[in-house]
Amino acid sequence: MLLEGKVAIVTGGTRGIGLSIVKSFLAEGAKVALCGSREETVTKALDAIKAENPKAPVLGYWPDLTSNEAVSAMVNSVVETWGTLDVMVNNAGISQSTPLLDYTPEEFQRAMDLNVTAVFNGCQAAARIMAPKGTGVILNTSSMVSIYGQKSGVGYPTSKFAVNGLTKSLARELAPQGVRVNAVAPGVTSTDMVAALPEAVVQRISMGIAMGRPGEPQEVADAFVYLASDKASYVTGVVLSVDGGALF
Numbered sequence: 702m703l704l705e706g707k708v709a710i711v712t713g714g715t716r717g718i719g720l721s722i723v724k725s726f727l728a729e730g731a732k733v734a735l736c737g738s739r740e741e742t743v744t745k746a747l748d749a750i751k752a753e754n755p756k757a758p759v760l761g762y763w764p765d766l767t768s769n770e771a772v773s774a775m776v777n778s779v780v781e782t783w784g785t786l787d788v789m790v791n792n793a794g795i796s797q798s799t800p801l802l803d804y805t806p807e808e809f810q811r812a813m814d815l816n817v818t819a820v821f822n823g824c825q826a827a828a829r830i831m832a833p834k835g836t837g838v839i840l841n842t843s844s845m846v847s848i849y850g851q852k853s854g855v856g857y858p859t860s861k862f863a864v865n866g867l868t869k870s871l872a873r874e875l876a877p878q879g880v881r882v883n884a885v886a887p888g889v890t891s892t893d894m895v896a897a898l899p900e901a902v903v904q905r906i907s908m909g910i911a912m913g914r915p916g917e918p919q920e921v922a923d924a925f926v927y928l929a930s931d932k933a934s935y936v937t938g939v940v941l942s943v944d945g946g947a948l949f
């Protein structure tokens with residue numbers, strides 16, 4: 702197994718891409734703490750995992766990810782429970798599609814708070830544990846919009862460009878301390894949001910994808926497994942596109 706004995710945290714781990722990462726990490730032998738925004742959704746995700754495997758080593762948290770103190774406290778709690786932290790996945794994020802002239806400052810700020818500040822908080826809290834021990838992996842969820850931009854909802858691509866900036870800069874800052882930092886940039890992925898779209902809309906979106914279909918959360922999670930594992934021991938500072946050859 703690729704992650705035997707590793708301790709991981711996955712934010713936004715209650716559904717979608719994050720839940721697939723959690724399940725894949727567990728299948729590869731890791732212990733996983735998943736985070737969600739509310740106790741109810743965290744409990745639901747834990748129950749679903751335990752229904753498949755009652756002995757799965759999984760914990761649930763619902764800190765305010767935009768609070769540096771709350772994220773630190775959550776990371777410290779995981780380290781107290783399992784003794785260390787090997788892999789930090791900063792995956793929670795919100796998307797936006799509001800046209801520029803309709804944006805409120807508050808909406809723009811919400812994207813910055815969860816998609817950028819929370820990622821900074823996760824990177825910093827993880828590095829406090831990983832850098833002194835000289836090993837660890839930090840993975841951030843970016844998006845294909847961090848490469849192409851998007852036509853409406855400028856806060857979302859802006860925040861994901863920032864995720865790439867955090868990733869590439871921290872990869873350089875933390876490499877001397879043995880910590881690798883990478884990002885995965887998913888394309889259109891069949892999470893609940895995409896699954897709820899009418900078939901005609903999915904077909905139109907798929908025309909902009911070389912492979913002609915949306916990705917599955919598992920296909921994105923597989924990239925996280927690779928980057929978290931020792932198979933990627935010489936990989937740092939990359940933004941790995943998993944987008945079926947997006948043509949946008």
Ligand code: NAD
Nearest residue numbers: 713714715716717718737738792793794844887889890892
């Ligand atoms: P999702 O909406 O299915 O899940 C989002 C997760 O983030 C949930 O676990 C939720 O609990 C958590 N979350 C949301 N708001 C939160 C908050 N305020 N505080 C704490 N946690 C919160 O999303 P998804 O599609 O699985 O997306 C996961 C990541 O992938 C995001 O960063 C998103 O930007 C990125 N992404 C998704 C797609 C896609 O097509 N689905 C494409 C590119 C990038």
